Amino acid sequence: MTEARIDPPQASFPHPYDLELQLERMRSETPFRTNGRDSFTLVREPGFTLLLVVLSTGATLPEHKAPGPISVLVLEGRVAFSAQGKRLELGLHGLVTLPAQVLHKVEALEDSAILVTIILPITPTDAV
Numbered sequence: 001m002t003e004a005r006i007d008p009p010q011a012s013f014p015h016p017y018d019l020e021l022q023l024e025r026m027r028s029e030t031p032f033r034t035n036g037r038d039s040f041t042l043v044r045e046p047g048f049t050l051l052l053v054v055l056s057t058g059a060t061l062p063e064h065k066a067p068g069p070i071s072v073l074v075l076e077g078r079v080a081f082s083a084q085g086k087r088l089e090l091g092l093h094g095l096v097t098l099p100a101q102v103l104h105k106v107e108a109l110e111d112s113a114i115l116v117t118i119i120l121p122i123t124p125t126d127a128v
Helices: 019-028 030-035
Strands: 037-045 048-055 060-064 070-076 079-083 086-090 095-098 104-108 112-119
Touching: 019 030, 019 037, 019 048, 019 070, 019 112, 030 037, 048 060, 048 104, 070 079, 086 095
Parallel strands: none
Antiparallel strands: 037 048, 048 112, 060 104, 070 095, 070 112, 079 086, 079 104
8 A cells, every 4th residue: 555645734723634636646657557556644643643534446545554543434435444353345335444553454345445543642842
């Protein structure tokens, strides 16, 4: 999963996102056309990361762990979310949460888009 691209910081808040436009852009770019998946970091703040992920049918996010608790919200399509020997099929607006450091994987059962939230503890050096 590519996380190198991050939305530029905004001077004002609240910060609106046009997810439909961003999904269109991601699906037209090389990582998605080549690998059938792509991700874009919408927000990376101390303690909070928000990722937009697109997957073509059959594409997977291989088994991995997140450093903090996560939520995965299906924006488009249908995915299989697997963790701790369980497999959940999530459709449009399906939501799953998972504690930190639990192995999990995601497989697109059809062309899909998911919104991933990762929460991390804020350390004293983050608060500066």
